[in-house]
Amino acid sequence: MYVEGKAKIRKGKAFLNPRAKFLRDVSVAFVACNASRGSRILDATAGTGIRGIRYYLETKSKKVTMLDMNRSAFRSVVDNVLANKVKADVAFTSIQEFTNTTKGNFDFIDVDPFGGIGPYVYDIMKVVRDGTFLMLTSTDGAVLCGAHPSACMKIYGSVPMHNELCQEAGIRIMINFVAGIAAQFNFGVEVLLSIWDAHYLRVFLRLRHGSNAALSSLKKTGYLHYCRKCGFRSWETGFVAKEYKCSECGSGMETAGKLWLGNMYDKEEVKRLLSYLKEKQGSSKELELINDEYDVPFFYSIPVMTKRMRSMSVSPYKVVERLREKGYQATKTQFDPSGVKTNADIGKIKECIT
Ligand SMILES: C[S@@+](CC[C@H](N)C(=O)[O-])C[C@H]1O[C@@H](n2cnc3c(N)ncnc32)[C@H](O)[C@@H]1O
């Protein structure tokens, strides 16, 4: 028996990773902070049913639907739903089949498949409304982060970056992908929270209906340029990449995109989730870090910079402190323990390193 939150789960032959507890805890907090009794929740890749069961037991919502297309997983969901005395709809079906035949829309949709979200986003858009919250996990980090660039181009339609920025670029490629499909259905996306946790990339979005909403989120997508020679980077929104030369050293730059260049967090939402989690389980170091993170595209890896500059290593905390003393915004980042996010330019950062 595996106990998590208020759920008591028998695994059977279904998939359950205890290491994903943090992301499930945040997801429960997210639903608890945003749902009412009538909110309709779809746990579209239920596995053992742990998420749907926790949403039912730990939030106000009492309208939970759980799907799984694998027979053993479906049996496990049914057993766990009965054992936990949960009144939910459980279906032995695929997301694709379900969304083609179901009527009505959901307020929350959780997709947590094996691998990436690529094959599922188009289908879930058939059962959404203005304001639907999407909670989406990808575990194909190797694809999104550039170990297999052709797979990223094929699945996500984007060129990835394969360097120290690859994880942040990967999650931004994932959001760009959702924004592109949402726009086809006349929806825009608001990004409420993005989390990189080991090999999980999880995003929490809210859909906004209408042509203006769709176009305004597409306007927040574009390209990242990176100079391998000096570490300078720039980004530009738009459908066509224009900049290619490094304005610091004149070298050609590598380009990744399209990717999301808007905010990664809604800090009001993050604060709500933090206080919920603090009340339930003490603290959440991961969310504290996110709450403190300066929400600007891309960080500077201090060890990568000191290596390039051939200078002594320096703690990222020290660099943050020095940048702040000079009046700049500067914080650590969830994407790299040695990374710094700041609004200072690369020249000022170099001054704070030496
Ligand atoms: C990673 S597991 C889910 C884990 C679960 N959400 C948790 O937190 O423990 C992915 C599940 O998605 C199911 N699945 C994969 N593709 C699916 C599809 N197209 N429709 C419905 N379920 C699917 C698999 O059978 C598997 O049980």
Ligand SMILES: [Zn+2]
């Ligand atoms: Zn350069």
